[in-house]
Amino acid sequence: MTWTAVLLVTAVVWAVSVLRSVRLRAFVYSLPLPMTLALVTTGHRVEGAQVLGVVGLNLFFVTVAVTHRRLRWPILLADLAGVAAYVAFSAGVLAVPLPFEAALAGTVALWALTMLLLRRRAAGAPEQEPVDARRDGLAAPVKLVVIFVGALLTGLLGELLRGMVVTFPYSGVLVAVEARRQLVEFSRHFARNSLALVGFLAGCHYLQDTSPGLALAAGWAAFALVAAALHLPRAGALLRIEWPPSRLTSGRVSASRISLRKPQQGG
Incomplete structure (x- = not known):
């Protein structure tokens, strides 16, 4: 891993650490910056294995989330479990040659099924209290040093x-530490954004x-x-104006709309 790649991974993790919104955190992490540098510096071609590497990225975060949140493992130990899961998955993928189109179709179908299951699960889940995403005990300079050293080690x-180095979770190992209080929600948002990573790899494959x-x-x-197709409808929903349920001066005001009546002309 080059020094440029290490610095880039450090910048990505640092950006994730200072963002409050878990949706923005997942989107910043899903930017294919490490993939771009890996393709440029290693010369690897994009084939079916790399597309399935996106599945491996999701497996990494699911493993970390389950071991840390459900099994109560320390976050660093959960990180190691996630890396082990990715390495084992990669070994299986590299052992069998996979046609690109078959891997692409299978990954997209798995993504669609995952989104359907997550939507059904979210519909029946109770609303949770938001957590402070940026609360930790490290000073900013110390955090920067830790991120830099960790990025170098994961790069090696x-x-x-x-x-499979193209999709290895270089920054993901450290992002999981930064997002440890939001791991489940972060994993859901990243799973949604991962379709855009599949689009990135497909574009690279067909013109490489x-x-x-x-x-x-x-x-x-x-x-x-693909990212615009995933997020533009949500942006439109965020622009919708909702009136707060407060008391105004007079008249009947609902929580979502104000009724205006045209004054009648009397004789």
Whole structure:
């Protein structure tokens, strides 16, 4: 892993650490910046294994969330379990050659099924109290040093994974520590955003035989298109105006709308 990649991973983790919104945290982490650097510096091609690597990324966060939140493991031990799950998954993927289209279709189908299950589960789940996403005991300079050293170590581990180094959770190992109080919600948002990562890899795959720069440009364009399709409806919902249930001066006011009547002209 180059020093540029280490600095980039450090910047991503630092950005996640200062953001309050878990949705923004998941979106920043889903940006394919580490993937881009891995493709540029290693020269690996994007094939079916790399598409399934997105599934491995989700497996990493699910493993960390289950071991830390359900089994009450310390976050660093849960991180190691997540890395072990990703490495084991990668070994199985690399053992069998997979056609790109088959891996792409299977990953998209698995994503759609996951979104359906998460939506049904969220519909019946009680509303939870928001947590302070930025509460921790480390001073900013100490946190920066820890993030930098951790990014370097995870980068060295990723070098052992051959083609699966493209999707190795370089920053994810440290992002899981920063988002440890929101791991379940973070994992759900990242699972939704991961379809855009599949789009990025597909764009790179279909143009990688023409020009590396053109392939990366196509990948980023596909990522932006899929991300916009995933988030624009939500942006429209956020722009909807809702009146608070407060008392106004006079008249009957509901919590969601104000009724205006045209004055009648009397004779």
